[in-house]
Amino acid sequence: MIILALDTSAAASAALVDAETEEVLAEWTEFSARKHAELLGPAIRTLLERRPAPGRVVVGVGPGPFTGLRAGIATGIGFALGAGIPVDGLPSHDALALRALRTHAPVSPAGPAPRLRVATDARRKEVYWTEYAGLDAAGVPEVLAGPAVSLPADLHVVPDQGAALRYGRGFLLFPGELGDPTGTAPADLEPTAGDLGIVAARMIAAGRPLLPPVPLYLREPDAQPSARRTTSLR
Amino acid sequence: MIADGLTGDRARGDSARNDRAHGGRARNDSARNDRAHGGRAAGGAATGDDSAARAAAGPLVLGIESSCDETGVGIVRGRTLLTNTIASSMDEHVRYGGVVPEVASRAHVQAIGPAVAQALAEAQVRIEDLDAIAVTAGPGLSGALLVGVSAAKGLAAATGLPLYGINHLAAHVAVDLVAEDSPGLHTPTIALLVSGGHTEILRIGDIVDDIELLGATIDDAAGEAFDKTARLLGLDYPGGPNISRAAAGALDGTGVPGDPQAVRFPRGLSTAPDLRNPARRHSFSFSGLKTAVLRFVTAHEAGAGDRGIRLADVAASFEEAVVDVLVTKTLFACEDTGIDHVLLGGGVAANTRLRERLTERCAAAGVTLRVPPLRLCTDNGAMVAALGAEIASRSLAPSPFDFGVTSSLEAHDVLIA
Numbered sequence: 001m002i003i004l005a006l007d008t009s010a011a012a013s014a015a016l017v018d019a020e021t022e023e024v025l026a027e028w029t030e031f032s033a034r035k036h037a038e039l040l041g042p043a044i045r046t047l048l049e050r051r052p053a054p055g056r057v058v059v060g061v062g063p064g065p066f067t068g069l070r071a072g073i074a075t076g077i078g079f080a081l082g083a084g085i086p087v088d089g090l091p092s093h094d095a096l097a098l099r100a101l102r103t104h105a106p107v108s109p110a111g112p113a114p115r116l117r118v119a120t121d122a123r124r125k126e127v128y129w130t131e132y133a134g135l136d137a138a139g140v141p142e143v144l145a146g147p148a149v150s151l152p153a154d155l156h157v158v159p160d161q162g163a164a165l166r167y168g169r170g171f172l173l174f175p176g177e178l179g180d181p182t183g184t185a186p187a188d189l190e191p192t193a194g195d196l197g198i199v200a201a202r203m204i205a206a207g208r209p210l211l212p213p214v215p216l217y218l219r220e221p222d223a224q225p226s227a228r229r230t231t232s233l234r
Numbered sequence: 235m236i237a238d239g240l241t242g243d244r245a246r247g248d249s250a251r252n253d254r255a256h257g258g259r260a261r262n263d264s265a266r267n268d269r270a271h272g273g274r275a276a277g278g279a280a281t282g283d284d285s286a287a288r289a290a291a292g293p294l295v296l297g298i299e300s301s302c303d304e305t306g307v308g309i310v311r312g313r314t315l316l317t318n319t320i321a322s323s324m325d326e327h328v329r330y331g332g333v334v335p336e337v338a339s340r341a342h343v344q345a346i347g348p349a350v351a352q353a354l355a356e357a358q359v360r361i362e363d364l365d366a367i368a369v370t371a372g373p374g375l376s377g378a379l380l381v382g383v384s385a386a387k388g389l390a391a392a393t394g395l396p397l398y399g400i401n402h403l404a405a406h407v408a409v410d411l412v413a414e415d416s417p418g419l420h421t422p423t424i425a426l427l428v429s430g431g432h433t434e435i436l437r438i439g440d441i442v443d444d445i446e447l448l449g450a451t452i453d454d455a456a457g458e459a460f461d462k463t464a465r466l467l468g469l470d471y472p473g474g475p476n477i478s479r480a481a482a483g484a485l486d487g488t489g490v491p492g493d494p495q496a497v498r499f500p501r502g503l504s505t506a507p508d509l510r511n512p513a514r515r516h517s518f519s520f521s522g523l524k525t526a527v528l529r530f531v532t533a534h535e536a537g538a539g540d541r542g543i544r545l546a547d548v549a550a551s552f553e554e555a556v557v558d559v560l561v562t563k564t565l566f567a568c569e570d571t572g573i574d575h576v577l578l579g580g581g582v583a584a585n586t587r588l589r590e591r592l593t594e595r596c597a598a599a600g601v602t603l604r605v606p607p608l609r610l611c612t613d614n615g616a617m618v619a620a621l622g623a624e625i626a627s628r629s630l631a632p633s634p635f636d637f638g639v640t641s642s643l644e645a646h647d648v649l650i651a
Contacts, residue, residue, distance in 0.1 A: 037380050038638040041387030045635065048391070066336065067377045070343045071384045077347040078388025082361055082395075087347075214344060221340065226331030231468045232535045233545045234486055 004044070004054035004079065005197030008036040008072030009064025009092035010120055010169065010190035014043050016051055017197030019204060024194040026051055031186040036071035044079065056085050058200040060092035060191055062216040063128040063147050064120065069215050077213055088210035093118040093130040093168075094199045095191035097141035100167040100182065101134060116141075119170025119178055120190070122149050127170035127178070128218065129155060138206035140199060149218045152177035293365035293626040296353065296389075297619025298346070300382030301374025301402045302431055303327060303338045305345040307353035308616030310623045315412040316357035318609065318616035321345035324472065331471045332461050333430060335375045342381035350385070353615065364395055368622025371399030371633070371650050372643030374431065379639035387635070396632035398622050399650035401445075401643055402613075403427060403434060406579035408441050408624060409617035413606045420575045420604070424448075426564045428588070429580035429613070430457030430472070433560075435516045435567045436645055438577070442625055447645040448567050449516025452503070456556055457582050459520035463527050463552055467545060474585055480549035481587070492546030494554035494587075499526050501559045509566070516567050518559060527552055557588045561595050568601050577604045583611040625649055 002025070003017045012033035016025040028043040048054075059076035062069045073089070080087035096118045104114050116132040130146035152174035169189040171181035181188065187195070203210055292312015299306035305321040323341030327333050354361065369386035372379060383399065390397040406427050410419045425436040433451040438444070454462065457474060464473030469480060476485075483490040502519030509515050530548065533539055564576055576596055582588060583605060596603040610616060625648075633650040640647075 035638060037384045037387070038636045040384070041391050042635045044388075044391040066339065067380060070339060070377070070381055074343055074346055074381045074384035075388040075391075077343075078350070078385035078390075079392045080388070081347060081350050082389040082392025084361070213347070215340075217340070221334055221336035223330050223334040223337065225329040226465060229465055229468050231466075231531055231545070233467065233531060233543070233548060 001055040002052050003197045003200055004057045004076075005059075005193040005200060006040065006044075006057070006072045006076045007060030007092050007095060007191045007193045007196050008033070008040065008068045009060050009062045010068075011186070011192060012036040012039050012043070012068070012072070013191070013193035014040060014047055015193035015197050016047055016054060017194060017201060019201040022198050022201055024197065027192065027194040029187070029192050031190055033068065036068040037075075040071060040075050044075070054083065054085065056080075057087040058197060058210065059087065059089050059213050060095065060193070060196050061089035061211055061214060062092050063122065063149065063218050064092060065123060066215065066217060073213050073215060087213050088200070089213045090196055090200055090203070090210055091130065091147060091216060092191040092196065093120070093128070093147055094141050095193075095195035096120075096167045096188070097130070097132045098195045098199050099187060100165045101132070101141060103183070104165055114164045116165040116167065118168045119155075119166070120168040121170060121173060126151055127155070127168075127174065129170065138208070139202045140206065140208070147216060147218065293623050294359065294363055295366045295368055295619045295622040295626055296350070296364055297615045297617070297622050298350070298367070298369040298382045298386050299402070299405070299613055299615045299618045300342045300346070300378050301370045301372070302378060302613055303333045303341070304613040305342050305349050305382075306613055306615030306618070307349045308614060308619040309353055309357040309359055310412050310616065310619035312623055312627065313411050313620075315414065315616050315620070316359065317353050318614050319349050319353040319356060320614055321349050328471050331465050332458070333375075335377055338375060339377040339381060342378055346381055346385045350389070361389075361393055364393070366396045366398060366622055366626045366632070368398040368400050368618050368625070370402045370405065370618055371637060372402065372640035374402055374641060376639050376641040379641065383637075383639050390635070396626070397635065398625050399633040399637045400618060400621050400625065401645065401648045403432065403436065403645045404441060404445055404648045405617040405621045406611075407436070407438055407577055408621035409579070409610045409614070410577060410604060410606050411441070411624060412616060412620040413610055415607065416604075420602070422571075422573045423575035423577050423604070424564060424567045424571065424573050425577045425579060426560060426592075427580045428456045428560060428578075428582035430461065431455050432580055433518050433520075434645065435564060437567070437571055437573065441621065442628060442630070442648050445646050445648055448571075449518065449563065451518040451520060453519050453521040454524065456518070456520060456560060457580070459524055459556060460582070462524050466524070466528050466531055467549060474582060477549045477553055478585060478587065480545055481553050483546045486544065486546060488546070490546065492544060492548070492550030494550040496543060496547035497530060497551040499523055499551055499555040501555060501562075504559055504562070515570070516563055518563065520556065523552070523555055553585070553587050557585070557591050560588060561591045564592070565595055565599055565601065568599065574600060575602045575604065577606075579606065579611050581612045584608050621648070
């Protein structure tokens with residue numbers, strides 16, 4: 001089965017992944033994207049040309065800046081309805097985690113799995129972060145803590161802060177507080193759809209439920225309830 | 235006839251899942267289906283295998299609207315409305331006293347999938363039967379628009395259907411093409427569009443090719459003025475219906491309507507020099523009116539002025555000031571252009587006083603007034619589908635697939651090209 005994976009939590013990214021072989025058949029990514037809605041539709045059309053039709057859609061549900069994030073999720077929802085196939089969500093940080101943990105496999109299968117922290121740009125001088133214990137038996141990144149949003153300085157006091165692997169743009173933005181990023185390739189800094197699709201394939205193979213295609217916001221809308229005014233006018 | 239098994243099952247599955255967060259707020263004009271089967275398109279539409287009859291009935295278009303707080307999906311065959319599904323986030327905005335863009339956007343992304351699935355099921359249309367998709371590209375809240383445009387692009391990418399990015403303002407007028415009680419959209423017409431986000435006077439020469447903005451608000455929209463003034467008066471959002479109830483004397487237990495002449499509130503941009511200035515003659519300003527109400531209310535609370543003035547009087551006088559300037563300037567537009575038709579659209583069309591005054595003044599001026607059914611005046615997907623069907627029937631090229639949303643899209647840009 002072919003998975004159409006989409007992630008717009010930071011980059012705008014789309015990929016076709018063969019769930020059986022974990023092969024990324026085609027992938028398109030615009031890093032540090034600004035115009036997710038404009039770019040993603042045409043990219044999907046190009047991706048699908050002369051390639052097998054996807055049997056399900058998986059969208060990265062963030063965390064990430066809301067507007068761009070929703071562009072990918074809504075596109076995935078629309079595509080799934082149009083194609084008559086299911087759509088599910090996965091945390092976008094899982095894509096970076098898979099990349100990190102595949103690149104830095106334990107020295108021996110019995111050896112300790114590297115600890116990993118993923119931190120991405122949450123704007124407002126904050127980061128979205130998730131900590132992972134390694135890959136579980138199904139090859140799926142195992143979450144220790146998060147996802148959450150924090151000031152970089154506050155992350156110092158989180159227990160187990162001595163992460164060995166650091167993936168995501170958060171480390172490039174705040175190396176003083178968080179340490180230098182382990183990888184600095186664009187796909188080490190922003191989640192990409194190919195990696196997300198492979199996580200999805202492993203989840204599906206292991207019979208695990210995915211998430212609904214609903215954003216992980218982690219912040220409430222910036223709006224104050226209006227104080228009710230009272231008047232003596234009757 | 236229903237969507238094929240896979241599509242149907244899937245749509246229901248997603249719908250059930252999303253219902254947790256958005257339960258039960260989608261509503262639907264199920265009565266509309268009767269017309270689809272009994273109206274002029276019935277022969278071709280009902281059987282689906284008579285392509286000539288189908289072509290004669292016009293293109294089958296799905297329209298998506300998400301420019302403010304309503305997630306609307308409509309399906310139209312030519313000039314026949316098949317369904318008009320709306321999920322509103324209005325209730326979520328009440329505690330903020332107005333539409334919060336981020337709250338609206340969050341609601342859209344939850345509602346859009348179930349709304350599309352429900353519209354297809356209600357209209358008994360399969361995705362593969364559609365001829366085109368239309369979506370509001372602007373004007374509106376950019377984050378909200380983006381959800382509808384993205385979903386529409388996903389649908390178009392999966393199906394290969396042509397996608398039209400269209401103008402919300404033109405769609406408010408085009409909806410009269412599919413209103414079941416409509417004599418057909420008469421052109422040329424003046425259109426008065428009044429809502430929480432819009433206050434515009436348009437000259438409609440042709441619904442696709444010839445729309446001109448004659449005037450608009452330079453500050454608050456009329457509906458926004460109702461909301462803000464309601465707050466000053468201790469009334470809840472949405473302000474329009476609550477101010478009208480207060481004006482009718484329904485809130486103080488007397489049932490005695492307020493006197494609309496009790497307080498002479500200002501009419502914005504209506505001085506003689508304003509009316510001589512072509513840039514101001516058809517334009518509106520409501521922020522001064524809101525300030526005038528605030529001044530009056532605070533003075534009254536401090537013990538100044540006529541102690542006999544009731545809340546009902548203030549509400550009625552405020553409503554009168556808004557309605558007066560809307561109606562007067564609309565009739566100026568008729569006079570200045572020589573056009574003797576007016577179409578009213580937008581959520582404030584629900585205001586009884588506005589409809590009454592517009593009816594009286596149009597009749598006195600020999601102008602024909604058209605007010606579509608109220609559920610088609612508020613934001614909805616049917617209006618987008620109606621404009622999309624009109625564009626498709628003219629065989630115009632789809633919008634370039636990389637189009638984005640334009641929060642300040644101008645009225646004459648009917649189709650993103």
